[in-house]
Amino acid sequence: MQPILVAYATTEGQTRKVAEFIAERLRIRGHRVDLVDLATPAAQGIGSAYQAAFIGGSVHQHKHQSALVHFVKSNRDWLASLPVALFSVSLAAAMDDMDSRLEARRLANEFLDESGLKPLEVRCVAGALKYTQYDYFKRLIMRMIAQQRGGSTDTEHDHEYTNWNDVEAFVDEFLAAAHVPGSRPVKG
Ligand SMILES: Cc1cc2nc3c(=O)[nH]c(=O)nc-3n(C[C@H](O)[C@H](O)[C@H](O)COP(=O)(O)O)c2cc1C
Known part of the structure; x- marks a missing residue:
């Protein structure tokens, strides 16, 4: 069975954590997985031999990473031939209001309009506020945004949503919708 691709772009690391979690869940279900950070040279070597793909990134100042847009645009043809x-990942997805x-x-x-990606499933995943990793100005800005949106303003700690x-x-819904063969049922 061909592997499943999990390709991601991250700025402060939360999307990497989500991608690693997705990869681990897929492996538990019996799938082979290629996990690739799109900011590394490994991204250049991504081929087309996958049965499905998870593609992810995070939002900063209303935009996803350019590495993510670039990857999708440069691999559009074969990505269009498999379930994606x-x-x-964003702070907006972490908030309860409509x-x-x-x-x-x-x-x-x-992002979909800009990149031309046509995924089978889309999930907006709640991100994190990593105040301890931000520089002074980033911390100030994120505290202000968090205050407006109802996130934590405690800048002494990081907050994962x-x-x-x-x-x-999401992983299970996608595997079912994409009819990916060979998934082992997970007990418990
Ligand atoms: C400088 C900065 C700008 C951000 N801009 C947005 C934004 O416009 N909309 C939003 O919903 N979240 C925004 N966020 C929140 C991030 O999407 C969130 O922290 C996410 O977990 C980052 O994922 P990453 O660690 O994989 O980069 C911003 C975060 C930072 C640090």
Whole structure:
């Protein structure tokens, strides 16, 4: 059976954590996985021999990483021939109000329009506030945004909003929708 590709772009590391979690869940289900950070040279060597792909990135100032857009544009033809799942990590997806949820989906749709990707499934994944990793100005800006949106303003600590049960459900929904063969049932 051909492997499943999990390719991602990250700025502060939360999307890497999500991608690693997806890869681990796929392996538990019996799949071979290629996990690739699109900012590394390994991204140049990604071929077309996959049965499915998870593609993900995060939102900064209303945009996904240019490495993600570049990867999708340069590999559009073979990506169009297999089932693809997009995961878009953002702070907007972490908030409970409807406006934020719609904003997260709008940002994902803008990425799809720009890149031309046509995924079978899209998931907006709640990200993290990594105050301890930000420089002074980033911390100030993110604290202000968090205050407006209802996120934590405690800059002494990092805050993870990712719902791991939701990410796991996303993996299973995609495998079922894509009719990916060979998935082992997971007990418990
Ligand atoms: C400078 C900066 C700008 C951001 N801009 C947005 C934004 O426009 N919309 C949003 O929903 N989240 C925004 N975020 C939140 C990130 O999407 C969130 O922290 C995410 O977990 C980052 O993922 P990464 O660690 O994989 O880069 C921003 C974060 C930073 C640090």
